[in-house]
Amino acid sequence: MSKLEDSVRNFLQRQKAEPAPVQKEDTCSHMALAQDVEPSADGCEDCLKTGDKWVHLRICLVCGHVGCCDNSKNKHATKHFHETGHPIIRSFEPGENWRWCYEDQKLMM
Ligand SMILES: [Zn+2]
Numbered sequence: 001m002s003k004l005e006d007s008v009r010n011f012l013q014r015q016k017a018e019p020a021p022v023q024k025e026d027t028c029s030h031m032a033l034a035q036d037v038e039p040s041a042d043g044c045e046d047c048l049k050t051g052d053k054w055v056h057l058r059i060c061l062v063c064g065h066v067g068c069c070d071n072s073k074n075k076h077a078t079k080h081f082h083e084t085g086h087p088i089i090r091s092f093e094p095g096e097n098w099r100w101c102y103e104d105q106k107l108m109m
């Protein structure tokens with residue numbers, strides 16, 4: 001399992017056990033790149049092209065590219081980071097609003 005998916009799982013488990021107050025200082029320098037983006041597709045853009053399936057969706061906060069998570073076969077969200085250098089993603093799953101910085105390997109709320 002990748003560090004990203006591991007961090008998310010740990011966070012969600014921790015939150016269930018003891019709901020923590022929102023930590024506003026949870027940010028990094030790359031958050032300045034994050035925009036109010038329009039999703040590029042309703043599902044993983046690249047999986048839709050090839051007819052593949054995904055597990056969870058992530059959205060790039062720099063350009064709006066929707067890609068699949070590291071538990072998915074194609075890991076398109078992470079691939080998008082390696083191809084473009086866009087470091088910030090957000091969960092595209094209903095009810096989840098965590099963000100992840102690839103550069104800092106950091107999960108933010
Ligand atoms: Zn960062």
Ligand SMILES: [Zn+2]
Binds near residue numbers: 072
């Ligand atoms: Zn995909």
Ligand SMILES: [Zn+2]
Binds near residue numbers: 061064065
């Ligand atoms: Zn992007």
